Structures are given as C-alpha cells and as structure tokens.
Amino acid sequence: MDEKREVHASVKDERLVEKRRNEMIRGAVTLFKQKGFHRTTTREIAKAAGFSIGTLYEYIRTKEDILYLVCDSIYDEVRLELEDMDLERGTLESLTLGVAHYFQVMDRMQDEVLVMYQEAKSLSKDALPYVLKKEFEMVAMFEKLIQRYVENREHQFQESQIHLLAQNIFVQGQMWGFRRWALQKKYSIKEYTKLQTELLLEGIRGFENSARTGGDR
Amino acid sequence: MDEKREVHASVKDERLVEKRRNEMIRGAVTLFKQKGFHRTTTREIAKAAGFSIGTLYEYIRTKEDILYLVCDSIYDEVRLELEDMDLERGTLESLTLGVAHYFQVMDRMQDEVLVMYQEAKSLSKDALPYVLKKEFEMVAMFEKLIQRYVENREHQFQESQIHLLAQNIFVQGQMWGFRRWALQKKYSIKEYTKLQTELLLEGIRGFENSARTGGDR
Amino acid sequence: MDEKREVHASVKDERLVEKRRNEMIRGAVTLFKQKGFHRTTTREIAKAAGFSIGTLYEYIRTKEDILYLVCDSIYDEVRLELEDMDLERGTLESLTLGVAHYFQVMDRMQDEVLVMYQEAKSLSKDALPYVLKKEFEMVAMFEKLIQRYVENREHQFQESQIHLLAQNIFVQGQMWGFRRWALQKKYSIKEYTKLQTELLLEGIRGFENSARTGGDR
Amino acid sequence: MDEKREVHASVKDERLVEKRRNEMIRGAVTLFKQKGFHRTTTREIAKAAGFSIGTLYEYIRTKEDILYLVCDSIYDEVRLELEDMDLERGTLESLTLGVAHYFQVMDRMQDEVLVMYQEAKSLSKDALPYVLKKEFEMVAMFEKLIQRYVENREHQFQESQIHLLAQNIFVQGQMWGFRRWALQKKYSIKEYTKLQTELLLEGIRGFENSARTGGDR
DNA sequence: TATGAATGAGGTTTCATTCAT
DNA sequence: TATGAATGAAACCTCATTCAT
Numbered sequence: 040m041d042e043k044r045e046v047h048a049s050v051k052d053e054r055l056v057e058k059r060r061n062e063m064i065r066g067a068v069t070l071f072k073q074k075g076f077h078r079t080t081t082r083e084i085a086k087a088a089g090f091s092i093g094t095l096y097e098y099i100r101t102k103e104d105i106l107y108l109v110c111d112s113i114y115d116e117v118r119l120e121l122e123d124m125d126l127e128r129g130t131l132e133s134l135t136l137g138v139a140h141y142f143q144v145m146d147r148m149q150d151e152v153l154v155m156y157q158e159a160k161s162l163s164k165d166a167l168p169y170v171l172k173k174e175f176e177m178v179a180m181f182e183k184l185i186q187r188y189v190e191n192r193e194h195q196f197q198e199s200q201i202h203l204l205a206q207n208i209f210v211q212g213q214m215w216g217f218r219r220w221a222l223q224k225k226y227s228i229k230e231y232t233k234l235q236t237e238l239l240l241e242g243i244r245g246f247e248n249s250a251r252t253g254g255d256r
Numbered sequence: 257m258d259e260k261r262e263v264h265a266s267v268k269d270e271r272l273v274e275k276r277r278n279e280m281i282r283g284a285v286t287l288f289k290q291k292g293f294h295r296t297t298t299r300e301i302a303k304a305a306g307f308s309i310g311t312l313y314e315y316i317r318t319k320e321d322i323l324y325l326v327c328d329s330i331y332d333e334v335r336l337e338l339e340d341m342d343l344e345r346g347t348l349e350s351l352t353l354g355v356a357h358y359f360q361v362m363d364r365m366q367d368e369v370l371v372m373y374q375e376a377k378s379l380s381k382d383a384l385p386y387v388l389k390k391e392f393e394m395v396a397m398f399e400k401l402i403q404r405y406v407e408n409r410e411h412q413f414q415e416s417q418i419h420l421l422a423q424n425i426f427v428q429g430q431m432w433g434f435r436r437w438a439l440q441k442k443y444s445i446k447e448y449t450k451l452q453t454e455l456l457l458e459g460i461r462g463f464e465n466s467a468r469t470g471g472d473r
Numbered sequence: 474m475d476e477k478r479e480v481h482a483s484v485k486d487e488r489l490v491e492k493r494r495n496e497m498i499r500g501a502v503t504l505f506k507q508k509g510f511h512r513t514t515t516r517e518i519a520k521a522a523g524f525s526i527g528t529l530y531e532y533i534r535t536k537e538d539i540l541y542l543v544c545d546s547i548y549d550e551v552r553l554e555l556e557d558m559d560l561e562r563g564t565l566e567s568l569t570l571g572v573a574h575y576f577q578v579m580d581r582m583q584d585e586v587l588v589m590y591q592e593a594k595s596l597s598k599d600a601l602p603y604v605l606k607k608e609f610e611m612v613a614m615f616e617k618l619i620q621r622y623v624e625n626r627e628h629q630f631q632e633s634q635i636h637l638l639a640q641n642i643f644v645q646g647q648m649w650g651f652r653r654w655a656l657q658k659k660y661s662i663k664e665y666t667k668l669q670t671e672l673l674l675e676g677i678r679g680f681e682n683s684a685r686t687g688g689d690r
Numbered sequence: 691m692d693e694k695r696e697v698h699a700s701v702k703d704e705r706l707v708e709k710r711r712n713e714m715i716r717g718a719v720t721l722f723k724q725k726g727f728h729r730t731t732t733r734e735i736a737k738a739a740g741f742s743i744g745t746l747y748e749y750i751r752t753k754e755d756i757l758y759l760v761c762d763s764i765y766d767e768v769r770l771e772l773e774d775m776d777l778e779r780g781t782l783e784s785l786t787l788g789v790a791h792y793f794q795v796m797d798r799m800q801d802e803v804l805v806m807y808q809e810a811k812s813l814s815k816d817a818l819p820y821v822l823k824k825e826f827e828m829v830a831m832f833e834k835l836i837q838r839y840v841e842n843r844e845h846q847f848q849e850s851q852i853h854l855l856a857q858n859i860f861v862q863g864q865m866w867g868f869r870r871w872a873l874q875k876k877y878s879i880k881e882y883t884k885l886q887t888e889l890l891l892e893g894i895r896g897f898e899n900s901a902r903t904g905g906d907r
Numbered sequence: 908t909a910t911g912a913a914t915g916a917g918g919t920t921t922c923a924t925t926c927a928t
Numbered sequence: 929t930a931t932g933a934a935t936g937a938a939a940c941c942t943c944a945t946t947c948a949t
Contacts (some may be wrong), residue, residue: 659850
C-alpha cells in the first residue's frame with residue numbers, strides 16, 4: 040500500500056537514513072515555504088537540516104530527490120492523520136466528520152500543501168507517478184466515504200458522480216490553503232467547513248433526486 | 257479598471273514596446289508550458305520571441321518582469337473572453353451559460369492557466385497584488401452572476417454564501433486544467449460542466465431552503 | 474583531409490571563435506604541461522587565456538572539449554611543420570632529411586607531444602577517433618617516404634615491413650620527448666637523429682637482403 | 691637492489707600490510723585500466739579490494755600512494771618475469787630469446803603497462819625516481835644482453851650505441867601495448883617480434899660495420 | 908533601436924580524507 | 929584493527945544581466 044520510489048543513500052544504516060532524511064525534510068519544507076524549491080539551494084537545506092553539504096549528499100543523489108522526499112512525506116503525514124476516518128459506517132455523522140477532519144488537517148498543514156501544490160510539477164517524470172498515486176488514494180477515500188453514505192440512504196450513484204464529489208472535496212480542502220488570501224479573510228475554518236459541507240450534502244441530495252426522477256431537468 | 261504595474265522599457269516608442277512584448281509573451285508562454293519559469297532561460301525567451309537577448313532587455317528590466325507580463329496577459333485574455341457574459345439578466349440560462357462559457361475558456365486555455373497557477377508564486381511581492389486583483393475581479397463576476405440569479409428568484413443570500421459559491425466555480429474551472437490527469441480521463445468538458453452545474457444549482461437551492469427555514473438542520 | 478569534430482560555440486563570429494580558442498589552447502597547453510589535464514581547472518585555463526570563466530564557456534561546452542582542441546591543434550601544428558617534407562623523390566637525402574626534420578619538430582614540441590601522449594586517453598570515445606586519424610596520417614607519410622626510397626632502389630617490400638618501419642620512426646620521434654630523462658642526458662638531438670637514422674637505413678638494407686634471399690635466415 | 695619508497699601504514703603487522711596492499715593493488719589496477727587514475731575514486735578502490743574506505747587509509751596515506759604501489763608492483767612483476775633471462779651467454783639465441791620473452795610479457799601485461807605509462811606522470815616528484823630507477827634497471831638488462839652478444843662476436847660498440855639499441859627494444863615492447871590499435875590489427879605478437887628482432891639484428895650488424903670502417907658513410 | 912560578447916556570482920555535486928566508535 | 933558517517937574544499941558549469949558597438 041505504500042510503495043516508495045527508491046532514493047539512493049550512500050549511508051547504510053537504515054535507521055540513520057530515516058533520521059537524517061527527516062531532519063532534511065523538516066529543513067527543506069521550511070525553506071520551500073519561504074522561497075520555493077528553485078530558489079532554495081542545497082547548501083541552505085543542508086544548513087537548515089543541521090549538517091554539511093557533503094553529508095546531505097550521503098542521503099540523496101540529487102536536489103530533486105529532496106523534493107520527492109518532501110512531497111512524499113507530506114502525503115504520508117496527511118494520510119496518517121486521516122487513517123482513523125470512518126469509511127465504513129456511512130452515516131451522516133461519519134461523512135461530515137470525515138470532511139471536517141480533512142479540512143482541519145488541511146488547515147494545519149496549509150504551508151506544506153501549498154509547497155507540494157506549487158512544486159510538484161518540478162518532480163521528474165520518474166517521481167511524479169508515486170506522488171500522484173498517493174493523491175489518487177486519498178481521493179479514493181472520499182469516494183468510499185460518499186459511496187457508503189449513499190448506500191446507507193439506499194441510493195445508487197453513478198461512479199462519475201461520486202468521483203466528482205470526491206474530487207471537489209479534495210480540492211476544496213486544498214483551496215483553503217492555496218487561496219488563503221481570498222478565503223481566510225472571510226471565513227474561519229469552521230465556517231468554511233460548515234458551508235462547504237452544506238453544499239456537499241445538497242449536491243448529494245440533488246444527485247439522489249435526479250437519479251429518482253431519471254436524470255436531466 | 258485595468259491598472260497595470262509599470263514595467264520599465266528603455267525603448268520609447270510605445271507601439272513598438274507593445275508589439276515586442278506581445279512577441280515576448282507568446283514565446284515565453286510556450287516555453288513556460290514546457291519547462292516552467294525557472295527552467296526557461298532569458299536567452300530562450302529572446303530566441304522564441306525572435307530577437308536577441310540584448311533587445312529583450314530593452315523592453316524589460318528583469319526576468320521576473322516577463323513572468324508578470326505573462327500572468328497579466330493571461331488574465332487579460334480570460335477576461336476578454338468573458339466580457340460578454342450576461343451578468344445582469346439573472347436567469348437560469350444566463351447563469352448556466354456563464355458557467356459553461358467560463359469552463360470552455362478554461363478548457364481552451366488550460367496550459368496557460370496551469371502556468372499561471374504554478375508560477376505565480378514566483379512573482380515578487382511587488383507584482384503579486386496586480387495579478388491577484390484580476391483574480392478577484394473575475395470572482396466578483398461570478399458573485400454578480402449568482403447574486404442576480406438569486407435576486408430573480410426572490411431570495412436573499414448572505415455575502416459569505418455567494419462568495420463561496422463564486423470561489424467554487426472559479427476553482428472548479430481551473431481544476432479542469434490543473435487536475436487534468438484525474439478529470440480528463442473520466443469526463444469530457446461537456447460532462448464535467450453539466451455535473452458541476454448541477455451541483456451548483458443544488459447548492460443554491462439548498463441555501464435558499466436553509467435561508468427560509470432559518471439556518472442549520 | 475582535415476575533418477574536425479564540431480565543438481559547439483555559443484558565439485557566432487567565426488573569426489572571434491578562432492581567435493579566442495587559440496588563446497584558450499595556448500593557455501591550456503602551458504597548464505597541462507605543468508599539471509596535467511585533470512589537475513588543471515577550467516578557471517585556471519580561463520585566466521591563463523585572459524578571459525573570464527563565463528567567456529570560456531561561450532567557446533566550448535565541456536572541459537573535455539578543451540582537451541580535444543589542444544590535441545587537435547598540436548597535431549595540426551606538427552603536420553603543418555612537416556608539410557614541405559619531400560615524399561616523392563625517394564632519394565637517400567629526402568629520406569634522411571625527412572626523418573631529421575621530424576625529429577627536430579619533436580624536439581621543439583616535446584612538451585606538447587608529452588601532453589598529448591599522456592592525456593589523449595582522457596578524450597571521450599567520441600573525440601578519440603579524430604585524433605587517432607591524424608596520427609594515422611602522419612604514420613602514412615613515413616610509409617610513403619620509405620616506400621619511394623625503396624622503390625628507387627628497385628626493391629619491393631611487404632606492406633607489413635614498411636608499416637613497421639614507419640611506426641618505429643614515429644614512436645622514436647615521440648620517445649625523444651617522453652623519455653627525455655633517459656635520452657637527453659646521453660644524446661644531443663643531432664646525435665640521436667644520426668644514430669636512429671643509421672639503424673633505420675640498416676633495417677631497410679636488411680629487409681632488402683632478406684627479400685632477395687627469400688626470407689628467414 | 692630493490693629499494694622501496696616507504697609508504698606509511700598505521701597498521702603494524704607487516705604481514706597484514708603486505709596482504710592488504712596486494713588486495714588493494716589488484717583492485718586498483720583493474721579500475722585504473724578501465725577509467726584511469728583520476729577517474730577512479732578511493733572508495734571504488736576500497737570496494738574492489740574488499741574492505742572499507744577507513745581500512746584503506748590504514749594502509750596508505752594518500753591516493754597517490756596507491757598509484758605508487760601499483761606502478762611499483764607492475765615493475766616488480768615484469769622484472770620477476772624477466773629474471774631468468776640469460777644475460778651472460780651472449781649467443782644469438784639468448785639475445786633473440788630474451789627479446790621474444792620480453793615482448794611476450796609486454797603482450798600479456800599490456801593493460802598494466804598502459805596504466806603505468808599514462809598515469810606515471812601523476813606520481814609526485816617524490817615517488818617518480820623510484821619508478822624510473824626500475825625502468826632504468828630493465829633497460830640495463832637489455833644493454834647487457836646486447837653487450838655480451840657483441841662481445842661474443844668480437845666487436846666493440848660505443849656505449850651510446852648499445853644504450854640506444856636497448857632503449858629501442860624497451861620502447862618497442864611497450865609500443866605493442868600502447869599503440870595496440872595500430873599494431874595489433876596488422877601483426878600477431880609473433881610476427882611483430884620477428885620483424886622487430888630482424889631490425890635489431892640488422893642494426894647491430896650495421897653498427898659492427900660502421901665500427902670496422904670507422905664511422906660515417 | 909538592435910546586437911551579442913563578456914561577465915562572474917552562484918548553483919549542484921564529488922570525493923579525498925578524518926575520526927569517533 | 930576495522931568501520932563508515934561526516935566533512936568541506938573545490939570542481940564544473942549556467943545564466944541573468946550589462947554594455948560597447
């Protein structure tokens with residue numbers, strides 16, 4: 040479930056690799072937030088991580104590896120946070136709680152998400168799929184959440200409908216971060232969550248009706 | 257309505273400045289699409305524009321100026337396209353047509369929008385507001401579109417509700433481009449438009465109801 | 474007759490390219506003589522050539538290009554020197570003069586030849602053939618010199634015999650430079666030339682005899 | 691007869707030093723053959739030798755030490771091979787056998803010889819004399835071989851003549867390796883040996899005659 | 908106004924060597 | 929004695945910008 044792209048390290052001690060990479064990622068994220076990937080130098084990353092440039096390169100092969108590690112770790116963290124989301128029950132409560140929880144995580148990690156959003160395109164053709172896969176899996180969680188809810192209400196949606204609702208939730212979570220200048224002046228995260236949730240539920244209700252009445256109006 | 261940030265040019269002939277800058281922008285957009293802002297060199301831009309590096313610098317002061325010009329011109333183009341949107345009538349038709357038209361433009365200009373999306377953060381603190389202002393104005397168009405529609409139906413929404421609906425429309429248009437790998441496999445632009453419009457209308461209906469019943473359910 | 478491997482230059486003015494490259498080569502040869510190719514930095518070369526590192530890279534693409542240009546120019550210089558060698562007459566005099574002249578050039582250019590000798594292996598697989606070709610052509614000159622001489626004496630050598638004699642001459646010229654520590658203590662270039670020429674002529678005589686008597690003794 | 695330059699080792703056990711250094715040399719030669727001294731890293735050498743970089747540096751002080759050890763060991767091996775050459779008898783047979791044997795060794799060890807040839811100049815001023823001395827001693831063997839042969843034939847050569855013949859033999863042996871691309875396409879080692887031997891004998895005969903007739907012709 | 912050669916700061920990466928364990 | 933993680937000087941090369949023509 041968690042296939043990673045191999046990033047070569049010269050150092051053999053796996054535990055150490057993990058530790059150093061975490062230091063590296065923490066430093067890199069801070070810098071990427073401030074200046075973006077391209078304007079951040081490897082030397083700065085090494086310094087922020089607390090070791091020398093030589094040491095940095097014992098744990099990665101290229102600067103782009105760092106970007107990959109950063110993106111990967113951000114997704115891992117988000118996923119870890121969402122791990123206890125209740126995908127099965129399918130109640131209204133589990134749906135709204137799931138969305139609220141996701142939005143909260145997006146609020147807390149908005150800097151990280153922003154980084155990923157803007158820099159992911161700098162990933163090599165090689166690394167991109169691994170990151171996209173994680174996105175895909177997260178969207179799939181929302182699909183399931185919706186699917187169960189709808190089933191519980193004894194409805195049947197087309198896959199394309201569920202998929203779109205899930206995509207919308209996913210992007211609306213990220214929006215909160217990457218359009219903060221527009222949204223966070225007007226709403227608290229709570230308000231934002233409430234409104235978007237309302238819209239989501241209306242959307243579902245609408246799809247239910249259009250299914251019953253047999254389509255277009 | 258169309259305040260521009262001054263970009264210094266050594267050349268005095270305004271007509272010429274305009275012409276050269278357009279050549280520049282066209283070349284730059286092509287390159288930015290392929291390789292992003294940072295991986296594109298000024299020399300490449302000059303070449304793509306059809307003049308020498310020296311000439312390029314007669315019309316701008318820094319590389320970042322080019323990015324600003326590009327972003328600015330993309331927004332101008334989008335705005336120009338949406339100019340004849342009917343914001344006043346407030347019918348269901350004018351609403352759905354407006355959204356559909358916007359989505360179509362986003363479909364046609366998805367590369368440009370993607371560029372802007374990913375590179376705007378490289379704009380200087382100085383230039384950013386000018387670009388954000390244009391975004392803001394576009395969102396305002398959708399707000400008006402919705403506002404009129406709702407008024408026509410003799411409803412009264414809170415500003416925060418309208419604002420959110422407008423933001424959603426705006427982002428859903430961009431999504432089509434920046435999440436193309438996820439969306440364009442599953443939907444045609446027509447299907448996508450139809451589904452999102454359905455959700456939008458359900459959302460509006462929902463807000464109407466909650467206004468009438470006086471709030472939370 | 475003088476196919477060159479293209480070395481890319483950003484600068485377009487061919488005359489300038491030629492001029493700057495010559496400055497570059499002169500500087501590089503001096504440095505390579507002292508410290509070898511690998512221990513010489515591109516910055517040192519730029520400095521020795523009298524321009525900045527940036528300018529250096531306007532005229533080449535990689536450090537290895539410099540090595541190629543150096544090797545190529547050394548061979549060109551040697552060849553230019555040997556241009557008026559009389560390959561046709563086939564007299565004893567033209568043979569001995571030819572060899573003597575070659576040895577003299579090798580004496581004068583011993584540093585350059587030494588450089589080429591020791592560094593040529595650092596040329597890329599790509600560039601090597603171009604350099605070897607020039608060597609090959611020089612050996613061919615000696616083959617012709619010998620061939621004509623032998624013909625004049627109404628003899629017929631096997632190609633393998635002529636080839637070996639030519640290779641020996643060629644290497645003995647280079648030896649004078651790359652084994653200087655052993656040879657130049659004991660001989661002046663004149664003595665060295667005289668002795669090697671004597672051996673060459675004896676060798677030819679010997680091959681003539683073995684041809685007449687029909688081979689092995 | 692076999693003075694070595696001290697190469698410092700931290701490890702005291704002489705037997706171990708010898709063993710480790712041999713492993714090191716074997717690994718290094720393989721690598722130097724492929725990529726040359728400068729392009730081979732100390733880490734690669736350590737790995738090829740079967741121990742860690744830390745251990746490597748217990749047995750040498752600098753990378754250049756390895757080059758010295760390699761050169762030294764190659765010469766030792768050549769010398770060992772030539773040990774049973776019959777320098778005393780002075781017959782035609784012992785002369786031709788001696789040369790043939792040397793050429794055979796050069797054929798077998800051509801890679802090693804090539805390495806030495808191209809990298810020896812990277813030895814420090816400090817180490818070079820030790821290596822040159824060994825070369826010198828080998829040339830001296832050929833001098834003796836020729837000297838005895840000439841004496842047997844009741845001739846008296848000048849030292850400069852003998853020295854040159856010996857240098858020629860020595861270099862012609864190495865040529866076989868370092869000009870392999872030119873020679874090994876045309877000759878087998880047997881043919882090459884036969885031809886060069888013929889030339890050598892003619893040279894000797896020529897010197898005998900010129901001695902008898904008293905000089906230049 | 909147009910050109911393009913020149914500049915050099917600064918980027919990423921390598922690798923010989925050290926030293927604590 | 930053996931290990932291998934850590935170091936940082938220094939290598940190669942790029943590219944935004946300038947300026948003489």
